[in-house]
Amino acid sequence: TRDDDFIEHLFSATNHNYLLFFTEQGKCFWIRVFELPEGSKNSKGRPIQNMINIPPGDKIKAFVNLKDINDTEYINNNFIILCTKKGVIKKTSLLAYSKPRSNGINAITIREGDELLEARLTNGSCEMLLALRSGKAIRFPEKGVRPMGRNASGVKAITLANEADEVVSMICVSAEDQQDILVVSEKGFGKRSALEDYRITNRGGKGVKTLNITEKTGKLIAMIDVSDAYDLMIINKSGLTIRQPVAALRIMGRATQGVKLINLKNSDTIAAVAKVMALSEEELLEENQEETNNENPENEVDSSLE
Template sequence: VITRRTKFDLDKAEKRAHILKGYQIALTNIDRIIELIRASSDGTVAREQLIEKYGFSDIQARSILDMKLQRLTGLEREKIDLEYQEIEKLIVELKEILEDEAKVYEIMKKELLDIKEKYSDERRTTIEEERMEILPEDLIKDEEIIITYTNKGYIKRIEANKYKAQRRGGKGVSGLNTIEDDFAEKIISASTLDTMMIFTDKGKVYNIKAYEIPDLSKQSRGRLIGNIINISEGEKVRDTIVIKEFNPEKEIVFITKNGLIKKTSLGEFKNINSSGLISIKLKEDDDIIYSGLIEEVEKEEILIATKKGYCTRFSADIIRATGRNTMGVKAITLRDDDEVVSAMLIKNPETDIFTITENGYGKRTRLDEYPQYNRGGKGVKNIKCTEKTGNVVSVLEALDDEELICITSNGVVIRMSMDAISRFGRATQGVRVMKVAEEEKVASITKIKKEEEIDEE
């Protein structure tokens, strides 16, 4: 650095000395030079005459022609002589530095001591023996997101605050553009740093970090899930669990369309490879309807809801945990032309049960109105299903400090405060929660914590 800097300064000094030498010669012969310039037809001719008669270089001749008249004063001439003398001394000094390596090291020592004097304070950086690895998660902002996917496998995520709250009974806003014969099937809330366990109709499970799902606009259809995880052709997503870590003390519970239930330790899913793992053994006519994470098995209960408006409730600890490649046991005895459409884990004994139907009718019902049974019973009436309300779509826990997000088959999304939805008894049809078009149905619901301020439109 010192050598290159010195060479640069030397080159600059020599160029300046060259111009100053030209000034000195010009000032010594100033009368004849002025006469020469006056006699020239233009600047080019004057420059050529100066070069020819006085031996100036091109740059000296140009500098003389550009010189201001004030340089002709005695004081200005003294300044030029003084500057030339100083430049000559500097050139000698710079050449000595370049010719003597010892001088370079003297400069280096002096400058380093100056730096030490100026910046000598206690070390601010902590030196540790352990080398910390920077993971992708360290660079991701932890924020609440909404994930949607369609029947044909298009998935996307969007920040939860992009959906503003509305009053009950609103029409909602467009949440995605679906293609022909496709429809929105599921909506879930998560955090960007969560791990998503994705369960399919083949009884397999895959996992992906939530931030790896494409972050797209509200109107975007999404990306094919087959381009994100190694899902096989024709395989469809059925449900998703959001987890922070694979704690073996927690359990996953599965509910199937035909009313079977199974529990498996979360620890058995720790090493999910890119081709997935078997999570449950399914019969040909059966399918996964619900998967949930049991965190405290002695305190949690399971509620299972059917298409025709019936449900059953029982304790989670009456089901024995089994391995991944098992089928499970009967959870509910289904009536004719009925099937399981939704289920939930009851984690808060003070909660309400929120139920919504295809045509946007829903209600909250106090938990204590649902009697506890052993598994395998037919259950009790959960909601009155009519032609106006349509069949049941989903159930979930409902607390006043939460907000409900619904998505329709056409991708229209509505977000509203849970405390805006009235409480009714079990055998009632509820109120209109969301207006849906004639050929449209409510597809899925989820919930998030309520924001402090809500924009009502």
């Protein structure tokens, strides 16, 4: 990866799989996996924006990996769910995305002052969790959102606390998932809670408290589904990135303030949070060795002297 970058998503795909990319303004673009340039394990890759016709000023917000859009049973029994920052949710049959176009298509009509936040592939029987900056979250069955055409703008998923409030995350879970819910605030506080603590309600409600928001914690910035198999990547606005194991966080009540995940200096705040697969013992040793070399550059041999 490039400096100050890290791998957030790792998945297997065949050459004939399709990747759907969704942009901030609600457009969808396709790429076949074989169209991506093949690289070595250590190569840095290419920007996705250079491979699809994204309009100027727009940017990629989400992606979905599709197995086979020529499989009738697959495209008729799966759905794409989209969510915007202003709490609008939309469900569309995968059939509507089964005819790729090089210039992309409209996936959702974005209302004025809004933008796309997340996209998820579902099987029609999942549950959706959405979290607000104001510290509230809602959980409702996917069946509460009827399928719509691509050009529809969607329906209300959650009621915002005020005009400045917005959705920060959307999670898709199923009954078989053994995941916990992790929430993080902008001033470095976080909390891991059991999924069962979030009761199932109807779509469009105000939600329940997911973090006790105070001046000390700052606003909520992320909600992600986690387990002990993951690490947490935290990126500050100052550019600092830290990694810590999810296993080190104990499960707490839903309405508590949480614990401090990172010490922030002065007016620094958290910019983004992501989950990544936990490092193996070998990878931990390699990472520690790299950090030691970076801290002690005098141990390195100057190639000009050789």
